[in-house]
Amino acid sequence: MRKIILLFIALISLSNATAQIRVGKAVLPYEENFGGTDLKLNGAGMREMLWIDLYAGGLYLQNKSKDPRVILDADETMAIKLNIVSGFVTQKKMIKAVRDGFNKATFGNTKALDERINKFIKFFNEPIVKNDVFDIVYIKDTGIKAFKNGKELGVVEGRDFKYALFKIWLGDEPASEGIKNGMLGLQ
Numbered sequence: 001m002r003k004i005i006l007l008f009i010a011l012i013s014l015s016n017a018t019a020q021i022r023v024g025k026a027v028l029p030y031e032e033n034f035g036g037t038d039l040k041l042n043g044a045g046m047r048e049m050l051w052i053d054l055y056a057g058g059l060y061l062q063n064k065s066k067d068p069r070v071i072l073d074a075d076e077t078m079a080i081k082l083n084i085v086s087g088f089v090t091q092k093k094m095i096k097a098v099r100d101g102f103n104k105a106t107f108g109n110t111k112a113l114d115e116r117i118n119k120f121i122k123f124f125n126e127p128i129v130k131n132d133v134f135d136i137v138y139i140k141d142t143g144i145k146a147f148k149n150g151k152e153l154g155v156v157e158g159r160d161f162k163y164a165l166f167k168i169w170l171g172d173e174p175a176s177e178g179i180k181n182g183m184l185g186l187q
Contacts, residue, residue, distance in 0.1 A: 026056035026083035035139040037062065037077040045182015047175060049088075056083040057169060059183035066184050068170040072163050079137040080169060080183070084130055091128045095121050101168030101175055113164055116156045120146065120165070123153040138162040 020027050024046045032039045039060035047054045060079040065071050071078070102110050102117050110117060123146045135147040143157035144165060174180040181187045 021058075024053045024056055025085045028056060028058040028081060028083060032060050032079060032081070032135075034060075034079055034135070034137040034145070035077055035142070037139075039077065039079055040064065042071075043181075043183045043185030043187070045176075045179035045187060046085075047179045052086060052088060054084075054086045054089050056085060057081065057179045057183060058083075059170075064185065066186060068180070068184060071184075072166055072170060075140055075159055077137070077139050078166075079135055080166065082134040082136070084128060084132045084134075087130050089128055089130075091124055091126070094124050094128055097175065098124070098168070102164055104173045105164045105167035105171050110164075113158075113161055116158060116161050119154070120144070120156050120161075123148070136165065138166070 019031070020029050021041065021044060026046075028041060028044050030041045032041075039062060042059040042061045042064050044056060044058040046056050058081040059071070060081065061071065061074075062076055062078070098121055099117070102113065106113065126148070133149055135145075135150075137145045137147070138159075139145055143155050143159075144162055145155050146153040169175055169183060170180055178187070
């Protein structure tokens with residue numbers, strides 16, 4: 001009987017161990033559920049600068065895709081998870097990176113999104129520290145819901161906002177080619 005219990009515990013532990021993937025020093029789950037929708041990890045990568053790992057990013061979709069245009073155009077629930085792995089990622093640097101990302105994603109034409117960009121940036125009003133996890137979730141007919149360490153920060157409406165936001169990582173001029181290729185499952 002004891003051997004059966006130990007075997008059962010080992011099998012449970014093994015199934016839990018395979019439900020995650022390690023990206024550098026970060027651990028990302030293979031599956032997430034947001035807004036009642038099951039999402040699977042499409043791919044993950046690491047944002048680096050000068051050989052320093054800054055954050056791991058994972059893209060979660062209902063159906064896997066390697067085509068960034070299909071993902072950007074899709075009007076379905078999807079998410080990006082950012083796991084901060086470095087103390088070099090600060091509140092001030094994150095805000096600057098998000099603003100710069102929106103400028104690149106919209107070719108400097110942020111006017112229609114400015115109010116919503118400012119609302120989104122307020123989600124970073126608390127210090128950012130190593131091991132913080134941000135979930136940026138697009139929920140169809142709702143908009144972007146942002147979470148920090150599981151706590152909901154707020155909602156920003158609009159599919160056009162989702163398109164520009166996700167383009168920061170998946171567009172033609174992404175935050176990093178490495179993280180883009182990782183999220184698309186190309187690495």
